[in-house]
Amino acid sequence: MQAPGARVQWPSVTQTTQSGATPAKTTPAPARDDLGTKPIGRLAVSLVVPAVVAQACNALYTIVDRLFLAHIPQVGDLAMTGVGVCFPITLAVSAFAMLVGMGGGPLSSIALGRGDRTLAERYLGTSVAAIIAIALALPTALQIFKAPILTMFGASPATLPYAVEFLTVYLSGTVFVQLSLGLNTFITAQGRARVAMVSVLIGALSSLALDPLFIFALGMGVRGAALANVIAQALSALWVLHFLASPSSAIRLKARNVRFTRLLGPMLFLGVSPFIMQITESVIQVVFNSSLQRYGGDAYVGAMTIMTSLMQLIFVFSQGISQGVQPIIGYNYGAGLYDRVRRAYRGTMAVQVAINCTMTTLFAIFPAFFASLFTSDPAIAGVVTRTLPYFVCGMGLFGIQNVVQCAFVGMGQAKPSLFLAIFRKLILLVPLALALPELGLGTFGVFVAEPVSDATSAIVAGLLFATYAKRLLGSGQK
Template sequence: MTQSTQHDALGTRSIGRLAVSLALPAVVAQACNALYTIVDRLFIAHIPGIGDLAMTGVGVCFPVTVAVSSFAMLVGMGGGPLSSIALGRGDRDLAERYLGTSVAAIVAIAIVLPTLLQILKTPILTLFGASPATLPYAVDFLTVYLSGTAFVQLSLGLNTFITAQGRARVAMGSVMIGALSSLSLDPLLIFALGMGVRGAALANVIAQGLSAAWVLRFLASPASTIRLRARNVRFSRLLGPMLFLGVSPFIMQITESVIQVVFNSSLQRYGGDAYVGAMTIMTSLMQLIFVFSQGISQGVQPIIGYNYGAGLYDRVRRAYRGTMAVQVAINCAMTTLFAIFPAFFASLFTSDPAIAGVVTRTLPYFVCGMGLFGIQNVVQCAFVGMGQARPSLFLAVFRKLILLVPLALVLPGLGLGTFGVFVAEPISDVTSALTAGLLFSRYARRLLPADGADDR
């Protein structure tokens, strides 16, 4: 398939087949991406003598690693959809200028961000819930991890430009290279070379470096519809619209850091290291749900962006409805598994009866609202795909900063203790899902007029 027909297919091919062809590789890519965190924790948890403390310490680093990746999304999830819309309008030069501006922004972030975090890492980790027993492991992991910040920014931030041109399999390849490399290097560096948590972090750095090399090589090659050209790598006035659109997924991502900080600090205060360790396990399991939600959304977003830019509104509506049905069904199925078999999933990560007991008691409550999480995720995907930053930003702020963070802070103090932290999640999930559905219905009447329908 030529470059032209590759991206033109976004506006002509059957929605169902197109969605599967783009979403399936994106789901696989997200699954591989999740392995970075989950596999690290599984291996670290089995380090003889220190596994549970080391896993908890690395779990405290999670908000920082999420924050690092969120800056990649700020640039990539703003520039990627806008380049997709530009392709839908036939303006390839504009799409390439979005890419060049993104590279310039990512390089700047990759210089400033890790420098600040290296200087402030110890007080940050203490604030984020590290205890004297877990802080050394958290510091060891983060010190090495931050050395690869540039690789994270490039691989995550620029991969969206591959997906934006309908090349989901190529985008999947970049993530698979990194995940499989990390999976291979973890046991070698952690156990065989005796590097412990530093080995896990180094495996991450090497793996992300390989992913970044793959992404850059493809975008600079003739095979890419959106070419990376040296003349376009500069700051331009395109940066403003990109950041404005990207701020919603950025907030969606970085508020995960805020949430984990609130969770960990509250659990450390009311329960101790065992509860922080249990939350580390539960967030790992939640990532498996996010794999499908984020993967499906990333796969469908280019379809929505291209067809919205081309004025094919009926195709946008059908992509939205189909994605919604699939996401809710998958989320409900996975949530049911976690709720029925919490002890089994806890046993994969720990043999400590205290940590396993917390997971077994609280996981069913923690995940019971995740079945509806797909609704908000699809709505935000649709808004970003159509270039609608404001409603997408509102939804990101509403669920996490207006609902979840205040609930996680207030409920424990109302006599619920640690249980209040765990039930804050489902309350926020259900409320935000209903709000998102109503908001999209209102906007759709204006953004997707019936006279733009087509019969393809």
């Protein structure tokens, strides 16, 4: 009998099981078998908790940098703001890792659910080839044009030297960022969330230890923060490569698979949605910083640096939950266990919205406290205290879109996922952030654009998924 969702799967993404050979008749590894048999609640907790911890550690790279840099005597606030201006570029670097990893990882999970381990390993090998190519081309272009790019992104004459210093060193480690972020999804895809967590934990704790040593003890300032990042990401990348090449991995990294193949197309087609979500986040930061520099100056750019750091704490849970649940959705969708898919995303939706609402409430009630963690400058702290409550208020509902996109990517549905990524960022947020200040709202217009787009896109995502779920998963009746 034909599966209920078979007629609407996109052939270029979800039906690429022809690997050029007969699908491997392999017995799923124990961790993979759990994805199709273990109770959804316990399974989700076992995968989500390590993924959230991993995301928290990942966020430390930028948050801890800013906390330490803000306390450099005399120039701390300028250094923090300069590194904050670099944030769109570091987001762009990680976006390219997601383009490959968030396309290849879910597809390898679906392949494992169908019992085709050979195809899953070919996705991994193709991903490594693509990541290496990106890691060679991307930093070269950025190094050449970094000064004008940073100026366009909102750096002032006072903050530009710090931004250039940080970025020069950071870009030298692009290959490590690409490998650690892009390939870690293949560890999560096989249900090994704890292993994936350890890889990020290694990097984050290394950065946490090296930051004060390089910044203060060795007097390297922002260069020290960047160097700590590079070394930490290198250690993380080595861990990821070692595990994927070991017998412990259900998806083995093999030298013969590291090449460009026709699988790259479906991977990029699926990965373009999370890529656009990340790269447009970079665009948004540019719009925010340039508008705030124009209407408010360095104090407002510094305040945005702090608020994006706090927003990262919300995304720690959002991205961690998505990465933990996505293998469950992908594996069970590939295996045709649609009831388990429904239970996975419904439970995730409730938890995600509850966590987002709790965190945004805390930020809204105690904005001055959170501002004080990053700065002692009364001008910057004042901006954060006034604007943080309404800047984050839409993130409670945004949990809906996050889970919807997680489900779409997990099931290999690139088109609706791509639409939602474009809708929130490019159709809503960027135009609002540009238009509202021009309508006389000034800096208030920049800050209020975020919650308006968050709430609107969440409602649209919920309605869209309700339509697609009925077609992909059937009515839910046995």
